[in-house]
Amino acid sequence: MRRLKKYQSGEAAQYITRRAALRKLQLSLNDFRRLCIIKGVYPREPKHRRRAQKGSSDIKILYHAKDIRFLLHEPIVWTLRDYKIFAKKTGRDRAIKDFRNLKRRLALYPELRIDHIVKERYPTFIDAIKDLDDCLTLLFLFSTFPSLRLIPRDQSFLCRRLTIEFLHYIISSKSIRKVFISIKGFYFQADIKGQKVTWIMPHHYPFKPHSKAEVDFKVMSIFVEFYTILLGFVNYRLYHSVGYTYPPKFRSEIHNDLQDNFKDELSYVSDRIAALNSDLIFIENELEDEIEIMDLDFLEQSQSSNRIRKLKKEAKELKALRSLFKGLKFYINREVPREPIVILIRSFGGKISWDSTVFVGATYDESDETITHQIVDRPILSKKYISRDYIQPQWVFDCVNKRTLLPTNSYFEGVVLPPHLSPFVDSNRDSYVPPEEHENKNQSDFNQKKSVEENAGCSEKEIIDSSTMDDEQLQIAYMEEKADFEEYGHMQNEEGQNDDDVEVAEKEMQKQQREELSMSVQAGKVHKENKNIRRKNEIDEHRLQARMVKSRHRNLFRKLIREKQVKEKEKWLLKKKRRNIDAQRIPN
Structure with missing residues (x-):
């Protein structure tokens, strides 16, 4: 060997x-x-x-x-090698000015097809849905880009078309579950075929080109090339699953690839939002507005199972969430970001419109008396209607996260808004938790407990009555047993037996009564904890933990301790920042 x-x-x-x-x-x-x-x-x-x-x-x-x-x-390795050969041959034709041969070679340009790679990387449809987070975030970002040197206009146009098709499915299927406004953009989370898909829609700002090459757009464009194929496959499958024809046809000019639309960025975005406010046409089977919840009546035999009750509760909440804005009509002013508002309101059954003289795609005017809510972000209005509520945009996002219609008095125009809390964080986390989140959590726990008590009120009363009846019966039985015992002792005394046994039995009875009295509930005493002693105990415990760690794991232990200290420091800094903010709010 x-x-x-x-x-x-x-x-x-x-x-x-x-x-x-x-x-x-x-x-x-x-x-x-x-x-x-x-x-x-x-x-x-x-x-x-x-x-x-x-x-x-x-x-x-x-x-x-x-x-x-x-x-x-x-196989695409050979296509990439053909690109190198193509570049050499076309360069030679240009050098010798053989334009006839150059034209023939340009007609035979090698095409790179990656459809088989998408199918290879995602063998099932669920695998493709699980990997949609980065795909959607990048495509939504590229859909807002103008024509750049390394990003052709056709690519950004394709991204815009695919994202609009995806949003139309989200609106039709009412799949959105959570939303959040951040500095990066608008976070959305949707439930697609049982999978949670989260993506970011960036804020719409006028594009400003960077002088430095800080971002490698060429590498990002390669990712976009792959993700466009992936999202095209996913859209095709999603549309056919709900009975729509693909590719869809919109009522607006979204797919008219005109140079005039490319020059005006405002009309470019307006057409995109107008397409979201219109229904799809040429639909084979209309999707029902009311989607039936899962029927769990066949599990009536196992009503005691907590899992079945939890599933039923979630199904009822989901059915109510799908029709959250049903029957409401909204009108948004020109200063409000329209795209996320349109997506949310139409996803939950509401209707929306805006000023038709400024943006295309409006369905009704501001003077419509059936409008229930008008979304404004500036306190100055020329005319107000008594029949509608004037609210700020945050009301829509908070209603979706709370899964109910919140009171509008906290969101009126010019009012200081309540804190916009993120629904994507863990409520049981170790890091800093805002006091408003504590209050909301306590309030939700109280409401949940109250609803449980109301639903189970009758059963609890029956249980309490039965328990009290059992105690009375036991007490009566105990008194009867005591009387029988005294009568029996009296009979034994009459028969001339010793009275010592009777005295011992009476002492045991008295002892049992004293034990029952000692088991009663008494008021507790307040124990004040010494912070210095608690700190000393924590330091001693930490030293013992450090001694127990083996030498080969010591670096890992120190790393964990450092991470814990960093988290505690961040938590302390956030608390200090919050105290300063609260101190500034208090009037002098």
């Missing part, structure tokens, strides 16, 4: 550098980067870098050798 040499087995044989991978695949760096992004192959961090780099201490980019061998069998 031949003996292996050094670095021919183990961790050194499992990794390969990027330069060696380029030589093995015979590709340029740009083509290799594009291939890795499309195939989902990324650099790896070895456990022992010096062993993986065959004794070298430099920091190199390493890949799994198995992944590079996997790329060797990919």
Whole structure:
């Protein structure tokens, strides 16, 4: 048996550098980067870098050798090599001015198709839905970009079309569950085929080109190239699952690829929102507005199961959430961000419109007397109607998160709004929790407890009555037993037996009565905790924990302690910031 040499087995044989991978695949760096992004192959961090780099201490980019061998069998490698050949031949034709041959070569431009790679990376439809978070966030971002040097207008137009098609499915299926306004943009979470999908819709600002190349738009464009194919497949499957034809046809000019629309960014965004405010046309089967909840009546035999009761409760809440804004008509002013408001109101059964003289896609005018709510963000209005409520945009977001219609008096125009809390954080987290969240949690727990008590009021009364009846019966039985016992002792005394046994029995009876009295509930005493003693106990406990840690795990233990200290410091800073804000609000 031949003996292996050094670095021919183990961790050194499992990794390969990027330069060696380029030589093995015979590709340029740009083509290799594009291939890795499309195939989902990324650099790896070895456990022992010096062993993986065959004794070298430099920091190199390493890949799994198995992944590079996997790329060797990919058919698009030959297409990438054809690009290199195409560039050489067309360059030669331009140099010798052979335009006839150049025209023939341009007609035979190699086309790169990655449909099979999408199917390969996502073998099932649920796998594709699970990976939609980054896909939607990036495509929503690119749909707002104008034409750049490395981003063609066709690509941003395709992103806009795919995102609008996806939003139309979300509106029709009423799938949105949570929303949140942040500095980055608007967070949305939808329930699609039982999977939670979260994405960010950026704020609409006028685009300002950067002088420095801080962002590699070329790499991002490669990701967009893959994600557009993925979202196209997902949209096709989603539309056919609800009975719509794909691709859909909109009533607005969203798909008219005109240069006039590309020059005016305001009309570009207005057409996008107008498409969201209109229904799809050429639909095979209309989706019902009321979606039936899951029938759980077949599980009546196991009513005692908490899981079944929880499922029924969630199903009822979901049915009420789908029709949250049903029967309400909204009108939004020009200063309000229209796109997220339109998505939310139409997703929950409401109707919405705006000024038709400023933006396209309006369905009714401001003078309509059936309008129930008008969304404003400026306290100055020329005319007001008594029949409607004038609210700020945050009311819509908070109603969706609370899953109920909140009172509008806290959201009137010019009123200081309540804090907008994120629904995506864990309520039982160790970090800083705002006091308003504590109040909301306590209020929700109180309401839940109250509803449970109201629903189970009759059963609890029956249980209490039965328990009191049992106690009375026991007391009566006890008195009867005592009388029988005294009568029996009297009979024994009459028969001439010793009275010592009777005295012992009476003492035991008195002892039992004293024990019952001692078991009664008494008022407790307030115990004031000493902070210095508690701090000392925590320090002693921490020292004992440090002594118990083995030497090989000491660095990990120190790292955990440092992370805990950083979290505590952040929590303290946030509390201090909140105290300063509250102090500034208090009038002098």
